[in-house]
Amino acid sequence: xxxxxxxxxxxxxxxxxxxxxxxxxxxxxxxxxxxxxxxxxxxxxxxxxxxxxxxxxxxxxxxxxxxxxxxxxxxxxxxxxxxxxxxxxxxxxxxxxxxxxxxxxxxxxxxxxxxxxxxxxxxxxxxxxxxxxxxxxxxxxxxxxxxxxxxxxxxxxxxxxxxxxxxxxxxxxxxxxxxxxxxxxxxxxxxxxxxxxxxxxxxxxxxxxxxxxxxxxxxxxxxxxxxxxxxxxxxxxxxxxxxxxxxxxxxxxxxxxxxxxxxxxxxxxxxxxxxxxxxxxxxxxxxxxxxxxxxxxxxxxxxxxxxxxxxxxxxxxxxxxxxxxxxxxxxxxxxxxxxxxxxxxxxxxxxxxxxxxxxxxxxxxxxxxxxxxxxxxxxxxxxxxxxxxxxxxxxxx
Numbered sequence: 377x378x379x380x381x382x383x384x385x386x387x388x389x390x391x392x393x394x395x396x397x398x399x400x401x402x403x404x405x406x407x408x409x410x411x412x413x414x415x416x417x418x419x420x421x422x423x424x425x426x427x428x429x430x431x432x433x434x435x436x437x438x439x440x441x442x443x444x445x446x447x448x449x450x451x452x453x454x455x456x457x458x459x460x461x462x463x464x465x466x467x468x469x470x471x472x473x474x475x476x477x478x479x480x481x482x483x484x485x486x487x488x489x490x491x492x493x494x495x496x497x498x499x500x501x502x503x504x505x506x507x508x509x510x511x512x513x514x515x516x517x518x519x520x521x522x523x524x525x526x527x528x529x530x531x532x533x534x535x536x537x538x539x540x541x542x543x544x545x546x547x548x549x550x551x552x553x554x555x556x557x558x559x560x561x562x563x564x565x566x567x568x569x570x571x572x573x574x575x576x577x578x579x580x581x582x583x584x585x586x587x588x589x590x591x592x593x594x595x596x597x598x599x600x601x602x603x604x605x606x607x608x609x610x611x612x613x614x615x616x617x618x619x620x621x622x623x624x625x626x627x628x629x630x631x632x633x634x635x636x637x638x639x640x641x642x643x644x645x646x647x648x649x650x651x652x653x654x655x656x657x658x659x660x661x662x663x664x665x666x667x668x669x670x671x672x673x674x675x676x677x678x679x680x681x682x683x684x685x686x687x688x689x690x691x692x693x694x695x696x697x698x699x700x701x702x703x704x705x706x707x708x709x710x711x712x713x714x715x716x717x718x719x720x721x722x723x724x725x726x727x728x729x730x731x732x733x734x735x736x737x738x739x740x741x742x743x744x745x746x747x748x749x750x751x752x753x754x755x756x757x758x759x760x761x762x763x764x765x766x767x768x769x770x771x772x773x
Contacts, residue, residue, distance in 0.1 A: 556593030
């Protein structure tokens with residue numbers, strides 16, 4: 377198949393995409409996988425060059441699948457996946473993305489298989505006996521009959537959590553998340569940041585005393601916003617207990633109450649202020665490690681502070697001191713509730729902290745001064761010992 381493919385079309389790799397030196401026949405791209413693939417008109421909008429790239433990309437995916445690489449089925453690949461594949465610049469990046477989608481597809485298949493196995497294991501539901509008397513109904517103890525426990529539905533728990541957030545929006549302390557760093561992050565970092573923002577909202581909602589969250593500087597055309605919408609489908613519903621703003625926090629809150637939490641400043645947040653409005657920068661800095669939050673806070677003239685991590689923790693070797701957004705909010709929630717930093721820093725992952733056994737071995741490696749030793753007597757004793765050994769050696773000879 378590959379020899380015929382190479383004879384029919386000469387493929388030349390030019391830059392980011394595979395260019396076709398001669399126009400291929402129409403029937404060459406009308407394969408079964410391409411027929412089930414993306415909607416070309418919706419993705420290209422009549423752009424001939426983009427349509428040509430998409431057709432070459434479909435061919436590339438088919439060749440990778442037939443070579444045995446980890447590529448998902450065409451039924452799993454949606455238009456959004458093809459659009460992201462078009463934006464990836466290199467062949468290796470597209471290959472890694474397809475492997476990632478392949479693993480997700482297999483997880484979904486395994487989940488469905490386990491669901492069917494559990495369904496078969498449970499069997500069919502018992503038929504309801506219409507002629508059952510009241511005494512028989514009361515004597516039968518199961519979920520469909522008599523039970524001392526009330527069933528708590530997930531919707532009831534969600535209503536409880538949302539009620540807490542509504543009360544926090546009225547009377548609670550405000551917390552700002554600065555989402556204005558989407559241009560300083562890569563696509564993968566933006567998606568990771570959106571995931572952390574979703575976990576941040578969930579952990580704040582489950583707390584006994586949650587914050588009134590405000591997502592500010594959120595660009596609606598960014599990858600961060602689109603991924604956040606996919607994670608939280610009801611993000612822009614009027615009843616949803618979350619404040620989302622495209623404008624800056626400087627237009628929403630008084631400047632004298634704002635405190636920017638950045639790890640690059642010198643001042644530590646020793647005492648928690650319940651009247652302040654703290655700001656957390658929504659940035660995942662795996663590639664760009666510049667102090668962007670510090671520069672932004674200085675440029676806007678805001679007060680700054682950082683967590684007293686070095687005061688209460690002893691970091692392990694080779695582990696970074698960076699924390700995720702949901703970990704930072706969990707620490708702030710516990711400090712607000714208890715005022716104890718030692719208790720609040722339990723949210724720091726244990727892999728980043730040096731354990732007690734490591735601390736003991738580290739202390740034993742260092743030399744400690746002991747009792748004073750008379751070096752003059754020690755040298756005389758060693759000298760006498762050497763003379764005695766030499767005399768024995770000469771006597772034996």
